[in-house]
Amino acid sequence: MASFLSRAALALFMSSAPVALASAAEIAIEAGDGAAERLTEALISVKPGDTVRIGAGRFDLTDGLSLDVDDVVVKGAGPGQTILSFKGQSGAGEGLLVTSDRVVLEDFAVEDPKGDGVKSKGSDQITFRNLRIEWTNGPDEKNGAYGVYPVSSKNILVEKVLVKGAADAGIYVGQSENIVVRESRAEYNVAGIEIENSMKADVYKNVATHNTGGILIFDLPNLPVQGGHDIRVFDNDVTDNDTANFAPKGNMVAIVPKGMGIMVMANRNVHVFGNRLSGNGTTHVLIAAYPNEYEDENYMFVPRGVYVHGNTYGEGGGAPDGEVGKTISDVSGTPVPDIVWDGVTTIPEYFSWTSAENRVYVDEAEGTTFVNLKMISQLLLPWGWWPDTDISGYKGSLPEPAPVKLPQEGGA
Amino acid sequence: MAEDIISVAGRFGRIVWSVAAGFAAVVAATLSGIGASGAVSLDAILSDTPPRELSAYGFFSDMAAHRPADGVVPFRLNTPLYSDGAVKMRFVFVPPGKQATYDANETLDFPVGTALVKTFAFPADYRAPGENLRIIETRLLLHRDDGWHALAYVWNDERTEATLKIAGAKVDIATIDAQGVPLSFTYAIPNKNQCKGCHDLGGAISPIGPKARNLNGDFAYSDEPANQLDRWAALGILAGAPAAAAAPAAPDFLDAAAPLDARARAWLDVNCAHCHRAEGPASNSGLFLTWGETEPVRYGVNKRPVAAGKGSGGRLFDIAPGDPDGSILLYRVDSVEPGVMMPELGRHLPDPAAVALLREWIAAMK
Numbered sequence: 001m002a003s004f005l006s007r008a009a010l011a012l013f014m015s016s017a018p019v020a021l022a023s024a025a026e027i028a029i030e031a032g033d034g035a036a037e038r039l040t041e042a043l044i045s046v047k048p049g050d051t052v053r054i055g056a057g058r059f060d061l062t063d064g065l066s067l068d069v070d071d072v073v074v075k076g077a078g079p080g081q082t083i084l085s086f087k088g089q090s091g092a093g094e095g096l097l098v099t100s101d102r103v104v105l106e107d108f109a110v111e112d113p114k115g116d117g118v119k120s121k122g123s124d125q126i127t128f129r130n131l132r133i134e135w136t137n138g139p140d141e142k143n144g145a146y147g148v149y150p151v152s153s154k155n156i157l158v159e160k161v162l163v164k165g166a167a168d169a170g171i172y173v174g175q176s177e178n179i180v181v182r183e184s185r186a187e188y189n190v191a192g193i194e195i196e197n198s199m200k201a202d203v204y205k206n207v208a209t210h211n212t213g214g215i216l217i218f219d220l221p222n223l224p225v226q227g228g229h230d231i232r233v234f235d236n237d238v239t240d241n242d243t244a245n246f247a248p249k250g251n252m253v254a255i256v257p258k259g260m261g262i263m264v265m266a267n268r269n270v271h272v273f274g275n276r277l278s279g280n281g282t283t284h285v286l287i288a289a290y291p292n293e294y295e296d297e298n299y300m301f302v303p304r305g306v307y308v309h310g311n312t313y314g315e316g317g318g319a320p321d322g323e324v325g326k327t328i329s330d331v332s333g334t335p336v337p338d339i340v341w342d343g344v345t346t347i348p349e350y351f352s353w354t355s356a357e358n359r360v361y362v363d364e365a366e367g368t369t370f371v372n373l374k375m376i377s378q379l380l381l382p383w384g385w386w387p388d389t390d391i392s393g394y395k396g397s398l399p400e401p402a403p404v405k406l407p408q409e410g411g412a
Numbered sequence: 413m414a415e416d417i418i419s420v421a422g423r424f425g426r427i428v429w430s431v432a433a434g435f436a437a438v439v440a441a442t443l444s445g446i447g448a449s450g451a452v453s454l455d456a457i458l459s460d461t462p463p464r465e466l467s468a469y470g471f472f473s474d475m476a477a478h479r480p481a482d483g484v485v486p487f488r489l490n491t492p493l494y495s496d497g498a499v500k501m502r503f504v505f506v507p508p509g510k511q512a513t514y515d516a517n518e519t520l521d522f523p524v525g526t527a528l529v530k531t532f533a534f535p536a537d538y539r540a541p542g543e544n545l546r547i548i549e550t551r552l553l554l555h556r557d558d559g560w561h562a563l564a565y566v567w568n569d570e571r572t573e574a575t576l577k578i579a580g581a582k583v584d585i586a587t588i589d590a591q592g593v594p595l596s597f598t599y600a601i602p603n604k605n606q607c608k609g610c611h612d613l614g615g616a617i618s619p620i621g622p623k624a625r626n627l628n629g630d631f632a633y634s635d636e637p638a639n640q641l642d643r644w645a646a647l648g649i650l651a652g653a654p655a656a657a658a659a660p661a662a663p664d665f666l667d668a669a670a671p672l673d674a675r676a677r678a679w680l681d682v683n684c685a686h687c688h689r690a691e692g693p694a695s696n697s698g699l700f701l702t703w704g705e706t707e708p709v710r711y712g713v714n715k716r717p718v719a720a721g722k723g724s725g726g727r728l729f730d731i732a733p734g735d736p737d738g739s740i741l742l743y744r745v746d747s748v749e750p751g752v753m754m755p756e757l758g759r760h761l762p763d764p765a766a767v768a769l770l771r772e773w774i775a776a777m778k
Contacts, residue, residue: 063580093756248726292716
């Protein structure tokens with residue numbers, strides 16, 4: 001009976017699998033003469049179900065790599081062993097671009113790409129596992145923008161990756177849906193981890209340290225996908241984010257002050273809990289409206305429904321940085337409190353009230369400091385007000401989004 | 413020698429290419445129109461396994477002279493894509509008895525069995541751009557039952573045959589520019605995935621160039637110059653087209669007599685909008701540079717970048733009206749640095765004519 005069941009289950013699995021696994025092949029690419037061309041060609045001619053196994057050693061690429069075949073695993077010998085170096089890259093906007101579905105990228109390193117590191121565009125079920133993306137010269141505005149970069153994708157798993165030196169965000173997920181970022185490490189980037197214009201994300205058990213800002217949850221106007229919502233940021237270590245901002249001017253992250261822990265901007269239903277924050281010189285948690293003028297009637301510029309609770313806060317706020325740091329500390333004084341909300345609401349709400357599901361709630365241990373700067377609209381101008389530092393007035397809670405389940409992990 | 417004229421946009425502005433040597437035949441051959449007994453192999457076009465050699469398709473009755481076979485029609489675009497100044501020769505083959513269907517906005521709807529053939533060549537000296545052409549590659553877009561397929565064939569030095577190259581290639585080019593200065597660079601033949609890097613519409617490979625507005629202009633056929641849309645209809649390879657005068661027309665971006673706005677938008681449409689459109693590879697940027705886009709913020713006016721990185725060049729907006737040097741768009745079109753330059757693929761050299769046009773266009777904006 002048991003064997004009948006397991007065979008039935010296997011048959012079901014086989015029939016629903018998109019490819020016949022029996023035909024799966026392994027294509028081995030070893031370092032050495034012509035390795036770059038062999039790898040480029042393997043990623044083009046690979047068949048669904050196959051694995052491209054990249055051997056240990058250094059691969060010097062002069063052009064970007066790309067994969068457009070579904071159901072492929074690209075596997076190296078480890079992020080310290082298999083090194084794809086793009087130091088001599090002369091073309092393409094990223095090191096590796098994936099545009100297909102059900103792809104696993106694991107166990108290799110991408111070094112010094114001229115643009116972004118590893119990007120997926122329009123992929124469904126894309127896994128980035130045990131990768132290292134690094135600009136080896138350290139923080140530099142000439143580095144590429146993003147390290148791990150899934151965009152316009154869904155069912156994204158980023159785990160155990162290490163990203164260093166990105167001039168925008170180390171791990172950046174944009175305009176995507178159903179996202180898990182876990183057990184990863186981001187350091188010496190402008191933003192460690194950024195979830196932007198995205199829905200349903202779990203960001204947990206990561207370490208974001210020595211970035212300009214640790215973890216950013218943003219929503220921006222004038223994009224095909226906006227209205228980011230249902231984000232959980234929990235059980236992360238967000239410490240010592242103390243690298244001066246090196247993003248080229250014009251990029252949104254260029255406004256992030258050195259020493260930002262977790263920042264939530266213009267998103268909906270964001271839950272920040274159980275994180276450990278310390279050594280962030282501007283502030284540990286900032287909740288803010290989009291600060292720029294914009295032309296987009298479908299865009300909501302203020303955060304809606306943010307719940308911050310059960311985090312632990314170490315030393316911080318002692319060195320507010322940049323324009324944002326100054327705006328805050330001019331009102332709050334120094335050290336800046338652990339949690340800062342700019343207090344910006346829409347104009348109608350300013351003159352009436354904000355409904356329960358759209359409010360900001362803070363429920364933290366005794367001794368946690370807080371300030372509502374009570375700024376109005378998008379004008380970062382004080383107007384007949386005083387800041388509110390009474391944290392007890394923000395107690396309450398929001399229903400937590402269900403954990404993200406990914407099909408590549410057997411989830412729905 | 414026939415004195416047929418084909419205009420191409422070259423590295424340093426408008427080049428009137430006096431077709432010389434063997435290339436005169438390119439044009440002369442078209443008058444035979446669609447010969448039912450054309451030498452083109454439909455089997456080769458439709459085969460799942462593409463021929464290794466270009467000659468197997470039979471597009472050319474004389475490979476060395478690039479003389480097209482019966483039914484293979486040369487064409488030009490009002491504003492072409494810039495490819496490091498390559499001189500391009502374009503041909504279309506529509507299977508006998510079939511027709512492309514007219515579309516006022518998108519690429520014409522070509523039937524299964526269609527082949528779009530584009531040959532890239534560099535002159536030995538841009539001061540005489542029609543002479544001593546070195547033919548590098550011929551790219552094919554083949555419309556099979558399961559969709560379009562993109563392939564690149566690389567020519568041998570003897571110009572007798574071209575061979576399929578899936579993984580792309582780099583070719584060193586040495587020429588002399590229009591000012592008489594030696595110019596050397598590495599030209600990139602795209603690999604199969606890079607073809608899709610541009611030829612991607614909603615996830616499927618798709619032709620870009622042959623849109624009505626970009627075909628709606630004269631071609632110097634050997635009998636007489638004629639409008640291409642009208643000629644295609646007369647040849648029976650295009651159905652449903654209005655008279656050319658009633659069809660949209662994009663200008664040649666170098667035509668100083670055309671309105672500045674139309675010239676700039678035509679250039680952006682051809683050089684950028686295959687990615688920068690809602691269905692294209694750069695959809696996530698929210699920057700849409702299609703000819704029909706009417707919302708200024710969507711084509712960049714006062715629009716902030718989203719994923720530009722160092723491509724921002726320290727500038728705040730894609731287009732800052734009246735301020736070319738404050739506009740990211742111009743910075744990236746002007747750059748040749750990987751990670752900054754736009755387009756990301758297919759270009760290594762600057763395109764000063766385009767930069768000058770875009771500069772003038774942005775400066776004139778209020």
